[in-house]
Amino acid sequence: MAVSAVRPQALVFDLNETLLDLAPLRQAVNKAFDNPGGFRQWFGLLLQHAQTATLTGNYFNFSTIADAALEMAATMLEARPPSAEQRHELLHQFAHLPAHPDVAAGLGQLQTAGFRLFTLTNSAPTMMRQQLATAGIAEYFEQALSVDAGRLYKPHPDAYHYAAKLAGVEPAQTLMVAAHGWDVAGALAAGLQAAFIARPGQPLYPLAPLPAYQAPTITDLARQLLG
Incomplete structure (x- = not known):
């Protein structure tokens, strides 16, 4: 109701x-992981661990968590982790949608x-x-x-x-x-x-x-x- x-x-x-x-970022993240589910995995981890920061009282800003989630997503997708340069570019794109x-x-x-x-x-x-x-x-x-x-x-x-x-x-x-x-x-x-x-x-x-x-x-x- x-x-x-x-x-x-x-x-x-x-x-x-x-x-x-978010479509341009979705395409870029999927390309970085060479996986059509890459963005969904990464963005889900980003939201999940933002809540972890709130519940544990161990706060990091959203960009920092987004960067960490890229490494976590690579592990879960069994993919090569994005390089520092790739991560920087993806976060730059996140800020310019x-x-x-x-x-x-x-x-x-x-x-x-x-x-x-x-x-x-x-x-x-x-x-x-x-x-x-x-x-x-x-x-x-x-x-x-x-x-x-x-x-x-x-x-x-x-x-x-x-x-x-x-x-x-x-x-x-x-x-x-x-x-x-x-x-x-x-x-x-x-x-x-x-x-x-x-x-x-x-x-x-x-x-x-x-x-x-x-x-x-x-x-x-x-x-x-x-x-």
Whole structure:
């Protein structure tokens, strides 16, 4: 059952995959491992060990974990580990991803309608700024927020509460927009509203409540919120 929603006062967007297209990085990682499952293995390890950092209280920034996960993925795939130069290039590409085609138009519609827009990403601040600049979408956001400030990765509830606090609104007045089921589930558990952007291959977590909004693109979400 979907959680009913009041009009949100702040919209908080995840970056990776929600706004940014990971396809170029997926191709590059798969090529580095010579394996069509390379990206999926690596990205899963990255998310898993970000949660390990949170649960153990042994924090490393997202880029550091991403680098370590490349070596771990090589072991699990029984592949040659990427060289230091290859790892550097892959992380550089991670920081320079394009936006999905629908993103700028959707964000522009929401901004014009008076919604306050924020980011909340697991990416470290330096990477986040590079990602926003490369994608050409920094201008739409009142503030760009990284979990690095609180040293707790999403889906820890404090990460979502941090975003709501910085926006100056209550969690229930905050809408988290994400393309990952775990991120939607985390936001809902923290008392936020949530919107799921159904990027290809991304499912909702079936054991969590349904979000108030579901849309295939940011422009479709904008139509729902403005309707």
